[in-house]
Amino acid sequence: MRATLIYGAGDIRVENVPDPKIHRPTDAVVRVLRSCICGSDLWPYGSREATEHGDRIGHEFLGIVEELGSDVSGLKRGDLVVAPFVWSDNTCDFCAEGLQTSCRHGGFWASDDVDGGQGEAVRVPQAQGTLVKLPVAEDSALLPSLLTLSDVFCTGHHCAVTAGVGPRTTVTVVGDGAVGLCAVLAAKRLGAERIILMGRHKVRTDLGRDFGATDVVAERGEEGIERVRELTGGDGTHTVLECVGTLPALRMSVGAVRAGGTISRVGAPQYDEVPLGFPEFANNLTLTGGMAPARAYIEELLPDVLEGRIEPGRVFDRTVDMDGVPDGYRAMADREALKVLVKP
Numbered sequence: 001m002r003a004t005l006i007y008g009a010g011d012i013r014v015e016n017v018p019d020p021k022i023h024r025p026t027d028a029v030v031r032v033l034r035s036c037i038c039g040s041d042l043w044p045y046g047s048r049e050a051t052e053h054g055d056r057i058g059h060e061f062l063g064i065v066e067e068l069g070s071d072v073s074g075l076k077r078g079d080l081v082v083a084p085f086v087w088s089d090n091t092c093d094f095c096a097e098g099l100q101t102s103c104r105h106g107g108f109w110a111s112d113d114v115d116g117g118q119g120e121a122v123r124v125p126q127a128q129g130t131l132v133k134l135p136v137a138e139d140s141a142l143l144p145s146l147l148t149l150s151d152v153f154c155t156g157h158h159c160a161v162t163a164g165v166g167p168r169t170t171v172t173v174v175g176d177g178a179v180g181l182c183a184v185l186a187a188k189r190l191g192a193e194r195i196i197l198m199g200r201h202k203v204r205t206d207l208g209r210d211f212g213a214t215d216v217v218a219e220r221g222e223e224g225i226e227r228v229r230e231l232t233g234g235d236g237t238h239t240v241l242e243c244v245g246t247l248p249a250l251r252m253s254v255g256a257v258r259a260g261g262t263i264s265r266v267g268a269p270q271y272d273e274v275p276l277g278f279p280e281f282a283n284n285l286t287l288t289g290g291m292a293p294a295r296a297y298i299e300e301l302l303p304d305v306l307e308g309r310i311e312p313g314r315v316f317d318r319t320v321d322m323d324g325v326p327d328g329y330r331a332m333a334d335r336e337a338l339k340v341l342v343k344p
């Protein structure tokens, strides 16, 4: 089968790799119907050291169950399933607490001998715990929105949930990438009425408005902070959803949050130290968020997608086949595409 490999910064190749097979009785093999490129894939794409042997990449996919190990129950061949971006048994103590990202028997796609999601098929470890059955057909128009349950919409939702977003909270979302836009949609779904989106790409912030943003702030840094404060009577918002992962984005979040408020970060942090000193202590700020346990949220979010109340799949603005994956990375890195859907 064909799959995507990364050989170093800017070097994505699509090559033939061994077909996935059942290794353990808890495995399944899934033929991929849709996959996509994640904003977090752009970090290695931008900076990874060159290697002789490529590494598999991709962690978001949905597809059809083709083979099942003898210990997997609740699934059958032919089922259409979505996989969250971390695989897990969904039964250990961490999973029981809704923290499948820390599963005692789980792990990441495209690491060790586990396949990546950007390929024609994937061996799924812990298939019974990992995969969630989707009651739609292979040609469903809902596939793009259902695919966002693998990562990007669940990540936006996690950001809003951990920040404590609800009908009485005002919200600032930092970042107009796919996760930021999904965070807007999630905040709106949780009842927030005032949602300020910080972003400067008009096509994206327009989609953010469709998703529920009430205000858009294009300024950055101190100017951006000042603008959010102007919009909120000088106070800032109860919650800030930081969906970028850089230090300037976190600094802006600290500046835009109201005293007593919460900053949640779901952008993979590209920094080691957090700028929380005495002023933030004095203002009783909370910093939360982290890697989203997507598996914990899929069943809850699924009905709204199936019944068309939300359409997070609108973040995909380009579709490529396997041959188009390297150019898909380039297009996302160049900010030409917001999020690229892969149809193997």
Ligand SMILES: [Zn+2]
Binding pocket: 088, 089, 090, 091, 092, 093, 094, 095, 096, 100, 102, 103, 104, 105, 106
């Ligand atoms: Zn577990």
